[in-house]
Amino acid sequence: MKQTIEVQRPGKSPSRVVIGDVINSLENYLPEGKRVVVIADEHVFHAYRPIIGAYDYCLIGLGETNKTLTTAQKLYGELLALGADRSTFILGFGGGIVTDIAGFVASTYMRGLPFGFVASTLLAQVDASVGGKNGVNFEGYKNMVGTFNQPDFVLCDLSLLQTLPEREFRAGLAEIVKAGLIADPGLFELFERHTLQEFRTDRALLLDAVTRAVHVKADIVARDEQEHGDRRKLNLGHTFAHAVEKSSREFLHGEAVAIGLVMIAALSEQNGMLSPADAARIRTVVEKMGLPLASGIELPRLLQALKLDKKKESKSVNFVLMNGVGDCLIRPFSFDEIDKIVL
Numbered sequence: 001m002k003q004t005i006e007v008q009r010p011g012k013s014p015s016r017v018v019i020g021d022v023i024n025s026l027e028n029y030l031p032e033g034k035r036v037v038v039i040a041d042e043h044v045f046h047a048y049r050p051i052i053g054a055y056d057y058c059l060i061g062l063g064e065t066n067k068t069l070t071t072a073q074k075l076y077g078e079l080l081a082l083g084a085d086r087s088t089f090i091l092g093f094g095g096g097i098v099t100d101i102a103g104f105v106a107s108t109y110m111r112g113l114p115f116g117f118v119a120s121t122l123l124a125q126v127d128a129s130v131g132g133k134n135g136v137n138f139e140g141y142k143n144m145v146g147t148f149n150q151p152d153f154v155l156c157d158l159s160l161l162q163t164l165p166e167r168e169f170r171a172g173l174a175e176i177v178k179a180g181l182i183a184d185p186g187l188f189e190l191f192e193r194h195t196l197q198e199f200r201t202d203r204a205l206l207l208d209a210v211t212r213a214v215h216v217k218a219d220i221v222a223r224d225e226q227e228h229g230d231r232r233k234l235n236l237g238h239t240f241a242h243a244v245e246k247s248s249r250e251f252l253h254g255e256a257v258a259i260g261l262v263m264i265a266a267l268s269e270q271n272g273m274l275s276p277a278d279a280a281r282i283r284t285v286v287e288k289m290g291l292p293l294a295s296g297i298e299l300p301r302l303l304q305a306l307k308l309d310k311k312k313e314s315k316s317v318n319f320v321l322m323n324g325v326g327d328c329l330i331r332p333f334s335f336d337e338i339d340k341i342v343l
């Protein structure tokens with residue numbers, strides 16, 4: 001069973017996101033007659049050695065600290081040593097860190113090679129691998145150097161999630177909750193009706209949630225691939241999340257997003273937009289999915305980091321606020337207003 005969602009790309013055929021039983025037909029998605037080089041991390045390589053080992057491959061270290069220009073430079077060197085050229089196809093196989101960096105390296109090596117992804121974590125399947133934001137962190141700031149360039153395909157096989165540690169699974173759920181809050185109230189309500197355990201074990205429920213989250217993202221990216229307007233909404237919760245990640249290495253990206261959603265819900269409530277009842281629903285869902293509600297980092301430190309977010313424009317930062325579940329809007333906050341935030 002599988003579903004294909006097409007994400008439109010200006011001037012190119014659509015990027016295809018295939019969700020379901022798909023890993024065994026990987027070969028069918030790779031371009032015929034082209035050399036394939038896989039980029040993966042050490043952990044994924046050991047877990048999927050029989051698949052990855054059939055191709056040339058380059059490995060990176062584990063974790064966000066490896067999503068750097070230094071790692072990209074190492075990969076350029078390895079591609080060069082393998083004799084990779086513009087006829088080579090790059091396959092990023094892994095979670096969001098791998099797909100972000102593989103997409104970036106594929107987009108910049110020799111000014112761009114074709115590429116696709118096998119997304120092996122929930123967070124990569126519902127968010128990171130979809131939509132063409134590729135990049136690396138710089139000086140601790142998230143995704144400061146990168147490209148917009150969508151993969152030819154993203155394969156999201158839910159069976160790959162069976163071995164995903166529960167903490168990472170929960171982190172992936174945070175991005176699905178976010179998608180519901182942006183544009184699909186019914187998706188958000190799934191989290192009110194079901195337990196974490198049900199998401200973990202009920203394949204049909206998970207398939208529904210993943211597919212709906214990808215639809216939310218695909219619709220927005222099709223309208224605004226390069227983030228001039230509506231795409232900013234996909235950053236709901238991320239302005240605070242990136243500040244949390246800049247200030248502490250304690251949290252996974254999805255955990256930081258959960259904290260960011262709770263903080264932005266509080267700010268939206270303070271601004272008279274989100275009702276106290278809806279803000280409470282959001283906190284309840286975050287807690288119910290076993291995600292953190294707060295970082296414990298002092299607010300002034302977060303606000304300082306946030307003012308350097310790449311979403312800043314001169315002396316203001318675009319925040320995504322919520323009017324209600326499934327309804328959000330973009331509003332710039334001046335640095336003066338940011339300094340006055342009390343949550």
Ligand SMILES: O=C(O)C(=O)C[C@@H](O)[C@H](O)[C@H](O)COP(=O)(O)O
Pocket residue numbers: 127128130131133142143175227231232234235238
């Ligand atoms: O695809 C987007 O657009 C998003 O903002 C999705 C985010 O969930 C994702 O974490 C993205 O990588 C963050 O992008 P950034 O431009 O804020 O670094």
